[in-house]
Amino acid sequence: MRDPLPQLPGYSLRRAAHATAAELGARLATLGLRQVDASALILMAQNADITASALGRQLDIQRANMVPLLKRLEDERLIERQPLDGKSQALLLTAAGRERMEAALEIIHAFENELLARIPKEHRDHLLPALNALWR
Amino acid sequence: MRDPLPQLPGYSLRRAAHATAAELGARLATLGLRQVDASALILMAQNADITASALGRQLDIQRANMVPLLKRLEDERLIERQPLDGKSQALLLTAAGRERMEAALEIIHAFENELLARIPKEHRDHLLPALNALWR
DNA sequence: TATTGTTATACTCTATAACTATA
């Protein structure tokens, strides 16, 4: 099979992202979390009293789509909301939320190490800066 | 905003893939093609008489999902099918399909060059080998 | 006027199971 597609960075990016997302997703599912849930918990832990809108902007998720995401986390008692003023509300991790976030971080860090280990040494340290140049 | 997420290769991979896919998708849409359509046309051009199943395996798309994809391409007269035996059929580009494929390739190559140009020189040549180590 | 949170909805993409017919 002649396949020129893996020579295209855009295609390889797509395939690599899909493959790694599937793997990490399966591991986080053992915690009942999706990747985006873990990302949200991590950001909430680092930014006390962040609002749903600000969180969505940082994660590039639209306001409307934050509603079911946060509702799931709230239903599981991983987060709480507190009014900041009449229209904004702070998002806070509960104790259970912090524990879950830390468990997710362990999985994620282990996964990142495995990812990097797959990459030949001479290329390894270049992946992150190259990727970040593409979207940040 | 404290955001440790971009330090995680898995997260940056996800964001970079999403951002670049949106850009390339918009450009290919001017041809009436999605990325996966272009990929399929490119593979068909390089592998005469490939079957739908083999194409799906190479692209990591399930047989069932190839049906509407190929139907769209066939409805637009970009591809044709010819029986290979009683159960398999060869996929072939029409003249219009080859033209469309070549137009897509131009867009894709221009896009890939722009992508690479965004990456600092010292990291640039490492992206593709690093990505391919993650999924191939 | 702009922003927050929300509801409702539509659309795309993908996954799964099942079926027929043929190798």
Add this chain to the structure above:
DNA sequence: TATAGTTATAGAGTATAACAATA
């Protein structure tokens, strides 16, 4: 028995528009 092509369907993820209430 395994494979090719297909149908039908369900689920996830995302996008869009609109609304009320507040800054």
